[in-house]
Amino acid sequence: RKPRGSNSDFARQDAPISEGYIVSMVTQCPSCGTRFRVTLEQLEARQGQVRCGLCQTVFDGREPLVAEPEPAPPTASAHEAPAFRLEPVDAGAVAPEPEPAVEAGPKERDYGPPPEQLSFDDQIFLEEERARGRSARWWAVGAALVFFVLGGHAAYVYRSELATQFPGLKPHLLRLCKPLRCTVMPPQRPTLLAIEASDLQFADSKQPSRIQLTATLRNHAGHDVGYPALDLVLTNKMEHTLARRIFLPAEYLESGRDPASGIPANAEITVQLDLDAGTLDPAGFRLNLLAAP
Template sequence: MPLITSCPECNTQFVVKKEQLKAYDGQVRCGTCQHVFNAKEYLVKQSRSKKVTPTKVEAVLSDISLNPDTQTLPTEHIEMTAPDALQAQFNQDAPTEPATQEDTTAETQAATGTAHTPSFLNDLAIDEPVAKPLRRVPFSWPLFGLSLFLLLVLLVQGIYFKRTEIAAYYPQTKPWLTQACQYAKCTIALPNNIDLLTIDDSDMQEHLTYAQVLVFSSTLINHADFPQAYPNIELTLTNVDDEPVLRRTLKPADYIHQAASTDSGIAAKEEVRIKLQLNTSDIAVAGYRVALHYP
């Protein structure tokens, strides 16, 4: 007498054999909804008085082994026939589930014999451009000579525009620069870094002999490690409200009486004492301001 079991999920009935139940302790898979259940627990009781006409069912019962060491038995295909009327009624009563996109894809791949390629294999399959090896350019003597010439021109331009600073920081190069300037029609002037010059110890007094004459005295200090050109001294006289009433710009020739000293500039770390007499006429002077600058 055949055994009939019913799927607890979709109520589909299947004909099973005792050998199948013994193989894996009754564990089977429904061929309709793929649910795994114990066929022994859902056996359908059959009446002896009424002959049960089996329904044409086509399902694959996949046995599941609880022992990982046991090999999977081959899947058995069971097919039974029934009258057309019963088959039509069974098809109406049996629940149907809409096929998902994954099932449709799986069926299409199974029909075409192709398998889904994992995403990491797709990434490896992308055609990536292979870097071509760099082609070695043959050496060109004309191009090398042109590059060397342009580099030399750039160096000469830098020396020309920075000749004053070069001569100040590297005094041993000054004779060569002076000789080169004879051909280039240029001169090497003294540096004029106003930040390295200060005027200190300033004082303004009335002349002891002459009226309306003021005596200005101060000290000019060069803090640089090289000689610098003498700056212009701007002297501003103010009234009692600290408003300018007289301003004079004193050039190096006005406060340095030796022309040779003016041309050679103020030496490195040198202090030069300055003393001037100013005629104020009838202007009332109460104070003064002094500043240094280059023309």
């Protein structure tokens, strides 16, 4: 095979092409082996020079020319190039330089249609909505204040019960009572107390009017209970009432005991009362426990 691009490649350019050639022909690239379908008219118009559409090699398309009896529709194969060109070129021509890439300009952002201007009715509606929102906030503030006041009042009224049920709240309740000058005492639960023993005797035989009441009280609750009030009734031999009096804790507790401390859980206390019956001459008594005010 002769070197590609030499003068001998073009020596045959002026040789006449016989009219006996079949119209449809196939030529093959000597460099990559790709086959092309050409016609004699195309070869004569370009003096036989063909450029491979795959590897860009320029060669004489008449040298490897093969005839085909009938032109058939082209079918893609592994060695057929998708396209080719027939043009006069120089032997030392090189592949064309790639075209410069076209830089894409910045895309315009679509912000959509401009917002519509609110009508007068819409503005009135928005103002009403804002007014309702402000009113709702004031209602919420007022409800919170009412809840706070009612909660404080309930804590003040039921401070003893709260301190008993929730001992951890007692220090806070004491601080609350300090400016209010109140106390946190154990709750009054007389039904949780029992009179274990009681007795009425003459304190001095020389003074028949002097009598002494002794009673033992027991707390059966699991928490402290406030000292009760003692309801004492003196009776005669017929158990008719001669006299009645209610004694508060400060009146029957011994000196030094705080009435606000209460009776401890599951504990007992002994109460003694010295009384002057005068001319009543009691023969019996009844003792009941009441809630102290």
